Amino acid sequence: MNWITNYVRPRINSIFSRRETPENLWQKCDECGSMLFHRELSDNLNVCTNCGHHMAISPRARFGALFDGGVFAEVAVPEPVADPLHFRDQKKYPDRMKAAQKATGEKEAMLVATGEMGRTPIVAAAQDFSFMGGSMGMYVGNAIIAAAQQAVKLKRPLILFSAAGGARMQEGILSLMQMPRTTVAVQMLKEAGLPYIVVLTHPTTGGVTASYAMLGDVHIAEPGALICFAGPRVIEQTIRETLPDGFQRAEYLLDHGMLDRVTPRMQLRDELIAITRMLLGLAPPVKGDLPAPDKTEAAAADPGKAPGPADKPAGDAGENTPK
Amino acid sequence: MTHYLDFEKPLAEIEGKAEELRALARGNAEMDVSDAARALDAKAAALLDDLYKSLTPWRKCQVARHPERPHCRDYIEALFTEFTPLAGDRNFADDHAVMGGLARFDDRPVVVIGHEKGSDTKSRIERNFGMARPEGYRKAIRLMQLADRFNLPVVTLVDTPGAYPGKGAEERGQSEAIARSTETCLRIGVPLVSVIVGEGGSGGAVAFATANRVAMLEHAVYSVITPEGCASILWKDAEKMREAAEAMRLTAQELKKLDVIDAIIPEPRGGAHRDPGAAIAAVGKSIAAMLKDLDGKSRAQLVKDRRAKFLDMGSKGLAA
Numbered sequence: 001m002n003w004i005t006n007y008v009r010p011r012i013n014s015i016f017s018r019r020e021t022p023e024n025l026w027q028k029c030d031e032c033g034s035m036l037f038h039r040e041l042s043d044n045l046n047v048c049t050n051c052g053h054h055m056a057i058s059p060r061a062r063f064g065a066l067f068d069g070g071v072f073a074e075v076a077v078p079e080p081v082a083d084p085l086h087f088r089d090q091k092k093y094p095d096r097m098k099a100a101q102k103a104t105g106e107k108e109a110m111l112v113a114t115g116e117m118g119r120t121p122i123v124a125a126a127q128d129f130s131f132m133g134g135s136m137g138m139y140v141g142n143a144i145i146a147a148a149q150q151a152v153k154l155k156r157p158l159i160l161f162s163a164a165g166g167a168r169m170q171e172g173i174l175s176l177m178q179m180p181r182t183t184v185a186v187q188m189l190k191e192a193g194l195p196y197i198v199v200l201t202h203p204t205t206g207g208v209t210a211s212y213a214m215l216g217d218v219h220i221a222e223p224g225a226l227i228c229f230a231g232p233r234v235i236e237q238t239i240r241e242t243l244p245d246g247f248q249r250a251e252y253l254l255d256h257g258m259l260d261r262v263t264p265r266m267q268l269r270d271e272l273i274a275i276t277r278m279l280l281g282l283a284p285p286v287k288g289d290l291p292a293p294d295k296t297e298a299a300a301a302d303p304g305k306a307p308g309p310a311d312k313p314a315g316d317a318g319e320n321t322p323k
Numbered sequence: 324m325t326h327y328l329d330f331e332k333p334l335a336e337i338e339g340k341a342e343e344l345r346a347l348a349r350g351n352a353e354m355d356v357s358d359a360a361r362a363l364d365a366k367a368a369a370l371l372d373d374l375y376k377s378l379t380p381w382r383k384c385q386v387a388r389h390p391e392r393p394h395c396r397d398y399i400e401a402l403f404t405e406f407t408p409l410a411g412d413r414n415f416a417d418d419h420a421v422m423g424g425l426a427r428f429d430d431r432p433v434v435v436i437g438h439e440k441g442s443d444t445k446s447r448i449e450r451n452f453g454m455a456r457p458e459g460y461r462k463a464i465r466l467m468q469l470a471d472r473f474n475l476p477v478v479t480l481v482d483t484p485g486a487y488p489g490k491g492a493e494e495r496g497q498s499e500a501i502a503r504s505t506e507t508c509l510r511i512g513v514p515l516v517s518v519i520v521g522e523g524g525s526g527g528a529v530a531f532a533t534a535n536r537v538a539m540l541e542h543a544v545y546s547v548i549t550p551e552g553c554a555s556i557l558w559k560d561a562e563k564m565r566e567a568a569e570a571m572r573l574t575a576q577e578l579k580k581l582d583v584i585d586a587i588i589p590e591p592r593g594g595a596h597r598d599p600g601a602a603i604a605a606v607g608k609s610i611a612a613m614l615k616d617l618d619g620k621s622r623a624q625l626v627k628d629r630r631a632k633f634l635d636m637g638s639k640g641l642a643a
Contacts, residue, residue: 080640081637084581084639084640085571085581086641089570090557141637145634167525169547169548169557171547172546173545173573174581174583174636174640177529177637179505183509184633207525207547210499210501210530213498213502214499227498229492229493230488238487239489247490256496258498258499
């Protein structure tokens with residue numbers, strides 16, 4: 001209405017917003033090659049708007065979309081011994097860790113959080129493929145155990161998003177021992193009568209598939225995800241024949257009875273809400289984007305960074321009206 | 324004929340010479356070569372001691388894979404009585420890479436399960452070189468559940484390069500079968516003891532070795548991936564297997580330090596393949612000791628003991 005709103009404020013805004021402009025405004029789809037505008041892509045949860053190809057998504061971005069109002073509280077994971085084997089290949093393991101931490105801004109390859117999803121209190125854990133291939137070492141094992149313990153303590157279901165190249169070789173036998181360790185975590189959930197839902201994302205392979213990722217009450221995969229024990233290259237070298245199209249992809253596994261469902265990422269949240277609420281015997285869900293359960297502006301504005309107030313006492317079964 | 328490993332070449336020469344001398348003497352009655360032959364024998368024995376005193380991790384892998392090393396079948400035949408193989412997973416097939424069934428150990432009825440690699444070309448192919456398919460793990464699950472129902476201890480013998488990486492195996496749920504087998508190991512309320520007698524190859528080994536007590540033969544190896552596989556991923560060169568074997572800490576001695584295994588079973592001089600009888604007897608002694616150790620524990624205690632063992636594992640690292 002006056003020159004301050006019409007002229008000064010836009011100028012000030014433009015100065016500030018310019019600084020936030022990401023370096024890469026466009027990202028190329030790995031599948032169809034389309035150039036995708038970063039905002040459109042992140043609004044679509046890193047699923048190509050042209051061909052529907054599911055690209056990797058960070059655990060934080062995933063949780064931001066999963067939890068009501070993007071608010072969640074991180075669950076602390078007990079710190080394992082660093083570099084237990086004093087492992088060194090072409091690089092030292094601690095150096096590789098530092099590089100991965102710098103590149104991702106995360107401490108390790110798994111994020112555990114509590115919060116509400118469609119007003120359903122849950123514990124969620126997500127593996128970060130960008131952190132050393134999501135590989136399972138002592139930390140990931142501890143994270144899954146912590147997630148299960150938290151779920152049992154709060155009497156909530158656990159939803160786990162898997163993504164890993166397999167075991168973390170730099171932790172040698174101790175990475176292999178995460179197979180029984182994480183299996184104990186799954187047993188804790190089952191004995192407590194709590195749902196354990198696994199969402200298998202691209203890629204889920206090796207010892208990860210052969211332990212907690214295949215022991216869910218319900219297995220849902222994202223379209224096109226590679227899910228296997230031995231990778232296709234290893235198999236081709238062993239049997240010396242070309243593998244069929246789509247071999248070991250989510251749809252192939254669905255056909256072979258290893259999965260319950262293949263669900264596109266954009267529909268995943270509603271489906272997870274529906275399934276967990278039915279398993280828990282709760283009333284039908286409220287659809288749509290729900291605000292954070294507790295209106296704390298600071299936390300809602302910066303969902304990933306600040307631990308949110310989501311870890312409040314769970315609403316009772318009848319509480320399903322949006323606030 | 325003895326099969327010599329590459330690092331045993333000098334030994335092959337000495338033993339070959341001693342053998343030649345003896346052959347010569349057999350053809351010629353007047354010749355007395357016993358002194359010379361005995362001297363060569365002593366030299367060979369000293370060299371063998373020397374070679375096996377401090378085997379590098381890669382050499383241990385070679386010894387663990389030695390074709391003449393006693394396998395599951397040999398252990399079962401020698402240590403168990405009334406072995407009654409039970410076959411099939413009740414779903415698809417019987418996997419010959421896994422053998423198992425009812426048997427008596429020191430007269431006590433048990434269920435014994437193990438990977439069998441085979442001992443000649445024909446049996447190796449039949450046994451798929453000890454690489455199990457999902458049916459093998461599902462058979463093991465079935466047998467463990469049987470043991471659980473009838474309160475019989477379970478003894479597992481681990482000797483596998485890994486689970487079979489094949490098309491059908493993947494289609495029929497190799498991962499799920501391994502995961503369930505590990506899960507069953509953790510669930511059963513009966514004593515479960517395991518011996519890694521040769522190669523403990525990755526998930527294929529864990530599926531049987533998630534036990535209350537785990538022992539390992541002195542020169543056996545147990546690892547998350549083969550040294551060749553690790554080298555090709557981390558060094559981008561499968562030929563760097565020596566370095567990889569070193570870095571991975573896959574020997575019984577290192578794994579004992581990490582508390583991943585409970586006991587090391589000594590092997591006869593020159594490895595189990597040089598005196599299978601002695602190696603088998605030592606394994607028998609170890610199984611008896613492990614079972615005795617678990618005597619009197621309730622079903623709940625056995626499950627708790629197993630879970631606690633694995634939950635605590637690795638909490639100290641090598642530094643401890």
